[in-house]
Amino acid sequence: MIVVGAGVTGLSAAWWLARDGVDVLVLEAGLIGWGASGRNGGGCSHHHSPLFVEEQRLWPLMDELLGYPTEYRPDRISIDLTEHQVSIDEKVVDEAAWYGLRVDRLDPQQVRDVVPIAGDNVLAGYYYHFGGHANPHRTLQAYAWALKNLGGRLLEHSPVLSIERQGNRVTGVRTAQGLISCDQLVIAAGPHTGELAAQLGVEIPLVTARAEMIVTEPLPLLEVGGVDGNGLYGRQTLRGNLAYGGGPHEWVDLRDVSRNRAQSTPLQCNIARRLAELFPKVAHKRVIRSWAGFIENTPDGRPVIDRPAALDNVTVATMSGVGFGLSPASGHAIRDLVVDGRCSFADISSFSLSRFAALEADWQNIQGWLPLPSPGV
């Protein structure tokens, strides 16, 4: 069994498979989590997803299941400074009701009571008794170490260059070290999933975008670290740093993704300003780093987890920007597809490739998901 990609999706899938006693080898082009998985906001709250219930069931168990800390913490708070922001939260409240989940509406004073660094500009707040956040780096390593403890293997600096097939079956993958044969293949290569699947005649519509985040020096710990608002998402780490992102993304050409490290830009100024507005009492605290990551996106923004019909032993998985939080559940779903042929715990038909059957050939232009003209330095 070969898994291509040591992001959270590939590692979680490999770990789930290894728990079943499957002999797994993960091949990673760079290092563990070198893609979006090591550069994200750590949010674990995807109530719109069919994997949500499993995501919520698993996160509180992950430290124990993996044997290593993930820094998972439950719950989210959203702080609104404008009426528009309030209207967005009200939509989430309606959706939470579908599950019967608890949401507390907070008045400005209640917001300041739970989030003492919030200011006088608060209009309203929402305490979501679901979702949460975790540390992406720790989670990635936890998957990798747990995989190793179950006998699974991981090769870094080993990009898959091509895929070998005979008829409807993939027989192995080619790396710089040579051909490695396999009985089953999982492609979980983030933005590169489409490119690899295309070698097998499987089309996965996917465009890559760059997004960025900032991190501050440590502050005293908040009661609930997952506080969003003012157009930002993020978390306070257990060390106390604020790690936040938001704002416009940049569509990029996939060919440039492998050649360039994802770099942050002066957008960090805008994120810093919004964070200072969200937490005015700590506006004097310093930003000490920023970073950017490349994110995979399908035309409807929903994941693809599917077994392409034309092939007997291939599973493709790409998460379209919501992959970190869902990873405990996406790995489980992939394991189910590989071993049992169907997902045992959720209806994931909305993740199927067949939903793109009517997609226009020029969908990327229609949606305007286009890289900007550049001098091509």
Added chain:
Amino acid sequence: MTKPLDPDTYYDPASVAGKAPPVSDETDILIVGAGPAGLAAALAAAGHGLRVTLVDENPLPLETMGEEVPLHFGGRMGAAVANRNSVLQTLLDARPQIAEALDAGVDVRLGTAVWGLFPQQRTTAWIEGSIAGLADEDKASLLRFRQVIVAAGRRDMGLAFDGWHHPGVMGVSAAHRLATVYDALECKRAVLLGSDTQALVSAHALIAKGVQIVAIVEQADRVSADPALLDLLVAQGAQVLSGHVIGEARADARGVQGITAVAIDGAGRPLPGVATEIECDTVLLGVAAIAAIELVEAAGCRTSFQAGRGGHVPDIDRAQRSSLPFILVAGDCAGTWTAKSLDDAIARHEGRVAAHTALAALGVVTPPPEPAPLPDGPVFDVAAIRAAWVRASTVHARNEPYVCLCEEVTASEIIGQQPPRYLQWTPADAAVQSAMTSSLPNPDVTKRLTRACMGPCQGRRCREQVATLLGISAGLSVDGIALASFRPPVRPLSMRQLGQVEETPQMFGHWDAWFDMPSQWTPFWLCTGQQTVARRPTGTTHTPPVEG
């Protein structure tokens, strides 16, 4: 510079299209750093009808110095640094060429740091041209430039020993800066740790400012610098302790009071009973001069470990050009070696060459200068020297000093990739612990796992030590260990200050927490069976922030 967006093409309104960062100012040639190299570059670039802007972060805000940024000042800033006007005058007196540059029409901005260089590249195409992020004491702004000469100088490698966290342990370049640029170094009796030419040259300058160098502690069995330089220091009363490291620095509330130097064996282990007590108020870290490459590396210039230039430096050609042709590098930031430390003519020469290259790129032909001299031989094995220091001083320290002082991480925690102590995590069993090793150590991975290098000093005091420790534990030479990446802002800046670069109306008009893709947030129970077709967003739904 940039092709305007095609009016007939539809661009995702939630993306960066049409939202270029607000630039408040423009220049043709930006020069970062008003030391010998930067000043020479500025004077050579001036007078050709182009706009030349020279920025230097000195005088630094006191708070920044207190964070040990950009140098390890060790709390030895005298009261004078709080008076910006007098510091400014001292700086102008110390560097008369600043006044010359002003006279030559250079736009000189002191007390201004460059915290990021942001070139337009294929994956950052929304930036128009190349932009520098500037910050003075309380403002931040963006400046567009066409060519930049980075002459950001050097800093000192940190080296952990028991008690190195005390005030009074500081970089030798930091002491040199405080003494010569600020006239505000609080130090009477100092012990110098390390003995390469750069360290001894700095020590001489400190003596001229009234500092007594009481001892030179060197792990190797002899001093590596020019013997004449050493003899002069000895003549001034310095005791030379080769084959020694600092076992401990003792301190009271005001800082260092003395050190214990311990003799070491060939493997760097302390020899029992061979210790020397020395009274001093300061320890000067002079084990290695590190090129201040954070700006150029973060901008995307290629770097490599070049022993002849003292470690990781940007790859440059004879025209001082980095791998990004509009970013030029000069002075210590391009690396240091013996001859360059002894005579700043080489740094100035590099500055002039860089200015010529920048002018030529902008269409101004000047007589070509000779290329600047290259590093001389014989080359020291910089990697082995660093490993020897770290092994003897840090690995064999008795009380496990923190290597990363901001995040309080010890050498064994770094080598063992241990989660930080505040997680209070202990492995369930030996197998769980033993899985936590890597055959291919990488400092960026170590940073993420142990948090070493992740504090407010931005890894300035520990990054070389972390890389060296990883090399030691994996049996690899430090030059084989990847360089941990640098990230803007390369100076810590408050959210309030960074946030002074405003959101343009275009950005304010369409800012979304995530991608603003309505279908992404359609609950699954509403989307079963539906075919996906391409859609332009209707209205601005804006995604729920809780989803991030």
